[in-house]
Amino acid sequence: MKAQNSAVGLGVLTAFASSLCCIVPLIAVIAGTSSLAANFSWIEPAQPYLYGISILALGFAWYQQLKPVAEDDCGCEIEATSFFQSKKFLSIVTVFAIAMMAFPYYSGSLFASSPANAVLMADVADENIVSVEFEVEGMTCGGCEKHVSDAVYDLEGVIEVTASYENENTVVKFDDSKTTVAAIEEAIASTGYKVLGHKVLPKEG
Numbered sequence: 001m002k003a004q005n006s007a008v009g010l011g012v013l014t015a016f017a018s019s020l021c022c023i024v025p026l027i028a029v030i031a032g033t034s035s036l037a038a039n040f041s042w043i044e045p046a047q048p049y050l051y052g053i054s055i056l057a058l059g060f061a062w063y064q065q066l067k068p069v070a071e072d073d074c075g076c077e078i079e080a081t082s083f084f085q086s087k088k089f090l091s092i093v094t095v096f097a098i099a100m101m102a103f104p105y106y107s108g109s110l111f112a113s114s115p116a117n118a119v120l121m122a123d124v125a126d127e128n129i130v131s132v133e134f135e136v137e138g139m140t141c142g143g144c145e146k147h148v149s150d151a152v153y154d155l156e157g158v159i160e161v162t163a164s165y166e167n168e169n170t171v172v173k174f175d176d177s178k179t180t181v182a183a184i185e186e187a188i189a190s191t192g193y194k195v196l197g198h199k200v201l202p203k204e205g
Contacts, residue, residue: 004064004085008093011057015097018050019104051101058094065090104141119159119175129159130176131201134185138193139165151187155179171201 083089145163148170152161157178163170172184185195
């Protein structure tokens with residue numbers, strides 16, 4: 001059973017580690033911290049390997065759990081199993097590991113999408129509305145997007161923020177009489193992600 005316990009521990013550890021790059025931004029948003037979130041973005045390239053290790057480890061644990069148990073001459077089991085060596089516990093651990101591995105794919109739905117401090121376009125003169133696309137490095141999931149968006153929405157005059165980890169960018173629509181590109185870059189950088197550049201987008205219409 002020692003081998004099974006080791007496999008369970010390894011499976012849970014690697015499953016949790018694989019989603020740290022998305023769990024930490026969630027904690028950062030809740031706690032209101034700044035640069036903590038991007039400290040684990042380096043994990044993303046290792047995610048497939050961590051997934052593989054977790055699946056293999058839990059697969060081995062299930063093999064150990066389901067293989068025939070040796071019996072003595074009286075037909076009794078040689079060793080009674082505790083709860084932590086039971087199928088029920090292994091099932092709970094497996095569900096937890098799957099939830100952790102899938103976290104990057106559903107983490108964005110855990111965050112509110114409509115900020116209370118956004119400025120309404122109707123309250124801003126058309127000539128002052130500017131849209132700028134920032135190239136942002138380090139975002140890995142919906143949690144990262146939310147972390148960046150919250151930081152930018154804290155600035156005065158921001159109308160709309162669309163952060164995308166898939167496109168590695170953040171598009172900000174704002175009142176240029178109230179805030180600046182430099183201030184927005186600084187807000188994004190304060191979350192720990194790196195701004196590689198920016199470009200002003202053509203005005204709509």
